[in-house]
Amino acid sequence: xxxxxxxxxxxxxxxxxxxxxxxxxxxxxxxxxxxxxxxxxxxxxxxxxxxxxxxxxxxxxxxxxxxxxxxxxxxxxxxxxxxxxxxxxxxxxxxxxxxxxxxxxxxxxxxxxxxxxxxxxxxxxxxxxxxxxxxxxxxxxxxxxxxxxxxxxxxxxxxxxxxxxxxxxxxxxxxxxxxxxxxxxxxxxxxxxxxxxxxxxxxxxxxxxxxxxxxxxxxxxxxxxxxxxxxxxxxxxxxxxxxxxxxxxxxxxxxxxxxxxxxxxxxxxxxxxxxxxxxxxxxxxxxxxxxxxxxxxxxxxxxxxxxxxxxxxxxxxxxxxxxxxxxxxxxxxxxxxxxxxxxxxxxxxxxxxxxxxxxxxxxxxxxxxxxxxxxxxxxxxxxxxxxxxxxxxxxxxxxxxxxxxxxxxxxxxxxxxxxxxxxxxxxxxxxxxxxxxxxxxxxxxxxxxxxxxxxxxxxxxxxxxxxxxxxxxxxxxxxxxxxxxxxxxxxxxxxxxxxxxxxxxxxxxxxxxxxxxxxxxxxxx
Amino acid sequence: xxxxxxxxxxxxxxxxxxxxxxxxxxxxxxxxxxxxxxxxxxxxxxxxxxxxxxxxxxxxxxxxxxxxxxxxxxxxxxxxxxxxxxxxxxxxxxxxxxxxxxxxxxxxxxxxxxxxxxxxxxxxxxxxxxxxxxxxxxxxxxxxxxxxxxxxxxxxxxxxxxxxxxxxxxxxxxxxxxxxxxxxxxxxxxxxxxxxxxxxxxxxxxxxxxxxxxxxxxxxxxxxxxxxxxxxxxxxxxxxxxxxxxxxxxxxxxxxxxxxxxxxxxxxxxxxxxxxxxxxxxxxxxxxxxxxxxxxxxxxxxxxxxxxxxxxxxxxxxxxxxxxxxxxxxxxxxxxxx
Numbered sequence: 079x080x081x082x083x084x085x086x087x088x089x090x091x092x093x094x095x096x097x098x099x100x101x102x103x104x105x106x107x108x109x110x111x112x113x114x115x116x117x118x119x120x121x122x123x124x125x126x127x128x129x130x131x132x133x134x135x136x137x138x139x140x141x142x143x144x145x146x147x148x149x150x151x152x153x154x155x156x157x158x159x160x161x162x163x164x165x166x167x168x169x170x171x172x173x174x175x176x177x178x179x180x181x182x183x184x185x186x187x188x189x190x191x192x193x194x195x196x197x198x199x200x201x202x203x204x205x206x207x208x209x210x211x212x213x214x215x216x217x218x219x220x221x222x223x224x225x226x227x228x229x230x231x232x233x234x235x236x237x238x239x240x241x242x243x244x245x246x247x248x249x250x251x252x253x254x255x256x257x258x259x260x261x262x263x264x265x266x267x268x269x270x271x272x273x274x275x276x277x278x279x280x281x282x283x284x285x286x287x288x289x290x291x292x293x294x295x296x297x298x299x300x301x302x303x304x305x306x307x308x309x310x311x312x313x314x315x316x317x318x319x320x321x322x323x324x325x326x327x328x329x330x331x332x333x334x335x336x337x338x339x340x341x342x343x344x345x346x347x348x349x350x351x352x353x354x355x356x357x358x359x360x361x362x363x364x365x366x367x368x369x370x371x372x373x374x375x376x377x378x379x380x381x382x383x384x385x386x387x388x389x390x391x392x393x394x395x396x397x398x399x400x401x402x403x404x405x406x407x408x409x410x411x412x413x414x415x416x417x418x419x420x421x422x423x424x425x426x427x428x429x430x431x432x433x434x435x436x437x438x439x440x441x442x443x444x445x446x447x448x449x450x451x452x453x454x455x456x457x458x459x460x461x462x463x464x465x466x467x468x469x470x471x472x473x474x475x476x477x478x479x480x481x482x483x484x485x486x487x488x489x490x491x492x493x494x495x496x497x498x499x500x501x502x503x504x505x506x507x508x509x510x511x512x513x514x515x516x517x518x519x520x521x522x523x524x525x526x527x528x529x530x531x532x533x534x535x536x537x538x539x540x541x542x543x544x545x546x547x548x549x550x551x552x553x554x555x556x557x558x559x560x561x562x563x564x565x566x567x568x569x570x571x572x573x574x575x576x577x578x579x580x581x582x583x584x585x586x587x588x589x590x591x592x593x594x595x596x597x598x599x600x601x602x603x
Numbered sequence: 604x605x606x607x608x609x610x611x612x613x614x615x616x617x618x619x620x621x622x623x624x625x626x627x628x629x630x631x632x633x634x635x636x637x638x639x640x641x642x643x644x645x646x647x648x649x650x651x652x653x654x655x656x657x658x659x660x661x662x663x664x665x666x667x668x669x670x671x672x673x674x675x676x677x678x679x680x681x682x683x684x685x686x687x688x689x690x691x692x693x694x695x696x697x698x699x700x701x702x703x704x705x706x707x708x709x710x711x712x713x714x715x716x717x718x719x720x721x722x723x724x725x726x727x728x729x730x731x732x733x734x735x736x737x738x739x740x741x742x743x744x745x746x747x748x749x750x751x752x753x754x755x756x757x758x759x760x761x762x763x764x765x766x767x768x769x770x771x772x773x774x775x776x777x778x779x780x781x782x783x784x785x786x787x788x789x790x791x792x793x794x795x796x797x798x799x800x801x802x803x804x805x806x807x808x809x810x811x812x813x814x815x816x817x818x819x820x821x822x823x824x825x826x827x828x829x830x831x832x833x834x835x836x837x838x839x840x841x842x843x844x845x846x847x848x849x850x851x852x853x854x855x856x857x858x859x860x861x862x863x864x865x866x867x868x869x870x871x872x873x874x875x876x877x878x879x880x881x882x883x884x885x886x887x888x889x890x891x892x893x894x895x896x897x898x899x900x901x902x903x904x905x906x907x908x909x910x911x912x913x914x915x916x917x918x919x920x921x922x923x924x925x926x927x928x929x930x931x932x933x934x935x936x937x938x939x940x941x
Contacts, residue, residue, distance in 0.1 A: 110936040177811040178834055193812025203799045284761065284799035286941055294763050296662070299932050380832075448666045455670040467671055468657075547663040551629060551655035551676070562636050562658060570832075 081412055082431035088449035088479045089437050093313065095306030103304045107295065115291040118205060122280070122287060123270055125209035126216060130269045133213065134220025135262055137359045139250060142228045145344045146355045153225075154591035156359065159366030160218040161583030163540040165278030166560070166576045168211050169569050170370040172282065173377070175202040208283045214366035216272055220265035222590070223491065226526075227261035228254060229595070246345050260494070263323045264487050270319070271440040271483070274312060278542075288312050289442045296445075309445045316440040317433070371580060377573035390554075394575070395582055398539055398555040401470070405477035406535035409485040410527055412478060417490045418515055436483035443480065443543035450476045451547065468550045476544040481537050485530035492526025493519065528593045532586040539583045556582070627653040628872035631668065632681040633661040634859060639681070642888050646879045652872050661687040668696040673866040678873040681723075681861035684765040686772070688720040688860055689925020697862040700874055708881040709898045712920050713858050722858025723880045724895040727916060728770050729854050730845040731817045731824065733809050737843075742816060744848045745774065745855070749789025757790060758805045758814035761798040762935035766820055766857065771934060772927035773855050776919055780930060788938040798941050803827060803835075810838035817842075820857075825894025825907045846914035853915035857924065858898065 137156050141149045159167075175181050177194055191197050201207070231254060239253040240246075255262075280287045288308060296305030347355055420432050438446050454466045454475070466472045496519050504514040520527075542557050549558070556579045563572035632639055636658050643654045657664070661682045668675055668691070680697065682688050691697050692715065699718040706714070713722030730742060742748070748757055760767065774783040795814035805817035806824055827839040846854045861880070863873045879885055886902035889895055894908050903909075 106933060106936065110939075177813065178807060178838070194808075195812055281763075284797055284941070290763070293662075294932070299929055444663065447663070448670070451667060451670045455672070455674070458674050459672055463674060467667075467674075468676065543663065546659040547667055549657070551657050554658075558658070 082416055082428070082435045085412070085435040085438070085479055085482050086431055087453050088446055089313070089434050089441070091449040091452045092306050092441060092445060093310045095303045095310065098303040098307070100301065100304045100307070103295075103299065103301050104307075107291075107304070111286065111291065111294075114286050115288050118280075118285055119274070119288040121205055122209060122212070122285070123273055125205075126212045126273045127266055127270055129209065129213035130217040130220045131262065131266050133217040133362050134222075134265060134269075135224045135255070135258075137217070137362065138221045138224035138228055139254070140355045140359055142225050143250075143254075143345055144355060145346050145352065146359060147352055148356065149344075152359050152363070153595065154588050155363050155367075156221055157218045157587045157591050158363065158584065159215050160222075160536055161539075161580045161587050162215050162367060162370060163278075163542075163557070163560075163576065163579060164212060164215045164272070164276055165282060165564075166374070166572075166579075167215050167366070167370045168208075168279040168282050169564065169572075169576075170373040171207070171211055172202055173569060174369075174373055175199075203283045205283075205285050208280055208285045211279060211283075212273055212276065214362060216269040217362055217366070219268040219272070220262060222529075223261040223265035223268075224258055226491070226529075227258035231257055261491060264491060267320060267323070268439075268484065268487060271316060274316065274440050275442050277442055277444070292442055292445060302448075306445065306449075309441055313437050313441060316437065320433075371577070374573045374577045374580070377570040378577055381570040381573060391578065394554055394556050394559055395578060397553065398557065398579070399582060401473060401477075401545075401555065402535045402538040404470075405474050405481070405538045406485075406531040406533075408474055409478055409481055409534040410489065410530040413482060413485040413489045413530060414515075414527065416482075417486055417493055418519070420490075421493060422511055432486065435479075436486055438479040439481060439483035443541070444547070446480055447476060447544040447547045450479050450544065468548070470550070473545065473548045476548050477534070477538050477541065480541065480544060481534045484533050484537060488526060488530035488533055489523070492523040492530075496522050526593070529590050532590040532593070535586045536583050536590075539579055626651065626869070626872055627655060628678045628869045628876050629655045629657075629676050630679045630681060630876070631657050631659075631664045631677045631864070632679075632861075633659065633664060633683050633687070634681050638889070638892050641892070642880065642885045645884060645888065646876060649879070649884075650872075650875060652875065654876070661690075665691055665694060665696070668864065669694050671866075675864060675866045676868070677864040678867040678869045679861055679876055680864055681859075683859040684769060685722070685858050685860070685921045686765045686769050686925050686928045688715070688722075688858075688862060689922060689928070691862065692719040692925075696865050698865045698867070698870075700863050700877070702874055702878060704878040705881055708878075710900065712856075712918055713860070713898050714920075715862075715922050716920065720860050720862035721877060721881065722860040722898050722921060723877075724860075724886075724889045724893070725856055725858050725898055725916075726895050727821045727846065727854040727856055727914070728766055728818060729821055730847050731806050731809055731819055731842045732845055733812070733815045734841055734843045736815050742845065742847075744851070745770075746786060747847075748793065748816065748818075749786045751789075751793070753793040753816065755793065755795050756815040757793045758795055758808045758817040759790065759798055760801060760805055760819075762932065762940045764801075765928075766802070767818075767935075767940075768928045768931045769857050769924040770818070770855050771931035772924040773917065773919070775927045775930060775934075776923045777852060777917075780934070783931075784934045784938065787934055787940055791938050791940050806842055807835075807838050810841040821896075821908070821911070822894040825905070828907050829894070844911055846911075848917075849915050852919075853917045856916040856921060858921050859895075 140146050141152045141156065146152065173179055182199055185191070185197070185199070189197070239249045244252060274289065277289050277293060281290050292305045292308045295308060296302050416432055416435070420428050451467070454472050458465055458467050500518055501514060504518045509517065540557060542561055545555055545558055546561065556575045559575040560572045560579065563575065630643070639656070643656065646652065647654055661684070664680065665687065668677060668680065671677070680691055682691065697719045701718055705721050709721050713725060715721070732742065762768065771783060771787060774786060778786065802819035802823040803826070805819050806827060808814050809817045821844070824839060824842070824844055827835040830836055848854060861877055863870060863877070867873050881899060883899060883902055886897035886899040890897045890902060890908070891905045894905050896904070896908065
């Protein structure tokens, strides 16, 4: 309870601004820019949501259930785009596809065009471009959770459906998909929250969304209260989305009743189908990871590795790694008792606290970072000295506020694997609630707990606004270095640290994939 | 060099006695690390004062300063646009400083009248034109850009950039709000494309033939002229730099600068740092590293900058710009300059 309240505090700070009256500014916004903010945000969510659902579920099903060539490699490789900060991918595609980029230059050389007026080329800096880039980087959230769900589905349920006359395709549509729905919804929700809190990409692509609107209202108009109100509206919107999904699921619950699992036989595919499946799976991997990574590597070489990484590269990487690891572990440690409490005693208050604490993820990073500063500095000021602000403790707290939803989602999903019957059995046999958690739940959810840690780890590696605003003096990470170089319109120079973020992020992503594979019930640990 | 070596010595002794540790100064800076760090290193070499640096965006630093209040460890706040310096002053996170050195080194138009902040390097926001498509004399003022003959020919970045906000704030100051709004409307009607990208992108777009005239800060052009990349240099070569309003009030000027934080625990060192930054050595470093105009009149221009020739800059105090910024943003919203 207390922990949830602590994490929810910054969110409440943001929400408290709703009470500041500011009708005049709202009138100005509504008459000028608000309609386009809303329209763009909705289109963006619709586009990204649809694309990540299709891409994530499709790839997950194919690599898990079908005989796709190279499925062993694809299983983990499909997670790789997660290691890419979205705005970095946006930079690389702009570099690749804008007027001066190699694609258009080659076309000009081929057809003898001279200026931009001689031909038409799709504008990468557009709503469509933003949707494409975000979908490429965010689909792994859906892929990962959907895959874990498919893996958990017992062969029994699927074979029962086959026995009852369902063909594989319909078994997928009518049995596997509905069973995996909570996981898919959780993945899409994570992707959409990332979409909503993104500033870098939409700003770079000149798409005015709610988030860029918040920044402009805050910084340009000098109206932080109204900006926070916009942020609060955004939070309410996300809350509504989550509720709608939950309500549509209704009272349906999905638990397996049998503990008997068997390795699922993969569906054989005809050669043409296998090729198509391979293409479908390879496309997001190439677009979301290989191509941007290659472009970054090219820039890094061109700009000179040594100059931009300098002597302090190991230092920067060390800072990033330590922060991310500590934050990941702390977030998982907080998420476990929270979700367990919610399951054990699902009172309104506990539920509300957990929900509000999770909202930090959907709020634009800078806004929530400021919300985090307020309680911290209030404590410092009451003590008359700086105890918290500008320390690593404050940073980890900020990460907790931002990313608790990520680890809580993963933990919640894994606790779902512990069926109520197991819990009931343990309690009947005289185990206490805590003892049940330790002796029944923990062994069962150990690997999923690891994925909760790793997910936050990867997010913290990429995190920027909270790190920028809360960090101590003379303290830099790979992300802050990327930012300082990129914000000076020196994209090529930023390539080396960006590439480093990605490389350091690769290891946990690969670990994550192995954890998921092992999470299959009945699989050898 | 020192006029009173004795007092400096006394001050040094007093400093040692009170702090009993190495002197230091804490800096919150929004200037790029690679520009600031060499200058700070030179300061430490000269004064033996250690500099602790926290680099982030102005908005983030301002929020942190505001919420830390008097407990803030910051001694100096450094920003890249006068709009932010003004905001910091209004937010009450800066304190006034009186320093003969600062007043001697920095022209009054680049300082806050009450001494809350000082400009440390100046830049002009000027026009760039396609050498092959725009004849000399076709455009000579900012006001010209609102003329319908430029329809579909102008590139400029988003109005979320403080540089554009300060530009319009300046026009509000000299033309009045109505005329400034008409001007902004006219420019929007003439845009070749939806505002996007940074200042370099606008100059590159002129070179690429997407538009004929662009608005951008001088040092970005200098950066392209001296770039290691051939593509940047080629683009800059196709584009000419034009200082507008030379027959009238002059080109729009802005500054990057700094001030002393309200709760500075190392106030003397903070002032010393600002003084150092306004001095000949630091001014030369700023000018060379980023192709900016030094505020110290006697400092030498970088060769690239000197090649643009002498020009007339606006003489209004840059502090005026900060005051008009919120109104400027509203005007941008109304005329649809995204």
